[in-house]
Amino acid sequence: MRLRRFLFQVHLYAGLLVGALLAVTGLTGSALVFGEELDRQLQPEVWGVVPGGERVPVSRVLESVAASQAGASPLYLRMPQRPDAPVVAWMDAHGSRRVYVDPYSGAVLGVRSTGDSLVATLRELHVSLLSGGAGEAVVGASGCVLIVLGLSGLVLWWPGRRKLALGFTLRRPLLWRRANYDLHKLGGIFSLVFLLLSALTGVSLVFPAPFEQTLRWxxxxxxxxxxxxxxxxxxxxxxxxxxxxxxxxxxxxARITRVDLPASPTAPLRVRERLPEEPHPLGMSLVYVDRHTGAVLRADNALEAPLASRLLALRYPLHIGAWGGLATRCLAVLTGLFPAGLFLTGFFLWLSGRNPRR
Incomplete structure (x- = not known):
């Protein structure tokens, strides 16, 4: 009983302290599952590519970017993965400034900063709370708290073998406090596996080193x-x-998905590619090419990588629901809604507990 009481206190105050933040990251994550489709509807001018003919050379794309950015060179190019998509030049690591180029004409379709795009703003809010590296650490820490909330909630939910059905029951009549409790309990148990998976993959994306070292060990x-x-x-x-x-x-x-432009004259060209069997939407295969001789220095086939690398490659597609098609993407949207519902029901339970008359 002491352990249960202790877990109740941990669950309560962790939820009150971090619940609102988890609700924000969950809701923004749900919106971002279909972020590209949403962005196409909101700002079609930068996505207005009409397929036709052959694509222009990448050198032409770089010339267009340099002309629109006073000679500045992009950090890397995100190559189109569908016929009606543009080439997107990221001018910095966080994508706070992007140049969209028609791959068939080489014309610049538009230049956007994070604040110019609702979807980009939602992405920064989801990843870093619009606060850079410090915000990323806070989001990662909140993911750890979500894991604690899920596991402690499982212990608190357990009604015992003889009363197991009670753990899946919405009792009637629907009295306010009891209904909140039952909804909180049911929402937590039905979303537990998906929330733990989302939290674990999210934390591993924010803090990759410990996960990679553990897997490799x-x-x-x-x-x-x-x-x-x-x-x-x-x-x-x-x-x-x-x-x-x-x-x-x-x-x-393999299909080229990203081209990292060398930061120094002696660095090789790093090209990211995706083989058809890879689960990651952008692929994790890498090719390094000597810029002066054209020799391939190394080609890393992600399908032939060690088990640890293949498991690490699953983090992002599992986090966004990309592995499995439309059904898993819809499931990812639903998963992102649960933290807000759990926070609200838990918050109302706490309020009603402070005021028994209410």
Missing amino acids: ATRAPARSAPPVPGPATGAPLPIDVLLAAAERALPG
Whole structure:
């Protein structure tokens, strides 16, 4: 009984302290599951790509970006994954400024900052509470609290074997306090597995190092190898389209999803690709190409990676419900709604407990 009372106090005050934050991250996460579709409806001008003919060379895209950004070079390019999608040039790591380019004409469709897009603002609110690295840490810590809330709630919910059916019952008549309690109890037990999965994958995305080290230790996988180092630079770098063609040949059947532009003259070109069997929507296969010789320095096929790497690649698709199609995406939307409902029912229970007459 003492343990149960202690868990009740932990569950109560953790929910009161972090419940509102969990509600915000849950609701914004639900909206972001279909974020691209929503963004297309809200701002069709930057998504207004009409498929036709062949795509222009990537060098032409970079020229258009440089012309619109006073010569500035993007950090990386997000390549279109459907015929009517633009090339998106991220000018910084957080995507606070993005340039959208028509892949068929090379024309700039628009330039947006985070505040110019509702979906981008929701993404920053979900990931970092609009507060950068400190906000990310707070969101990650709140995910840890959600795990504690879920596990303590499971213990508090357990009615015993003989009264197990009572744990799945909405008692009638629907009196205010009892109905809140039953709704809180039912919502918690039915969403428990999905909330724990969402919290665990979210925390692992915010704090990746401990999870990666644990998985590599548990599976006895070798440490992740460092990016290859090309030889001495001789002459001018080859055109980027030549380098991308070499990257495509390195992994037959893969589709380029992202191109990281080198930060220094001696760094290789890093190309991210997705094989059809990969669960991650952007793929986790990597190809490194020497910019001066065009030689492929290393090609990492994500399907042939150690078990730890393959498990780590599942975090993001599981978190957003991308692994399984429309049904799992809808389930991810529903999962994001539960923290708000649990917080409200729990908050009303706490209020009514403070005022028994009410």
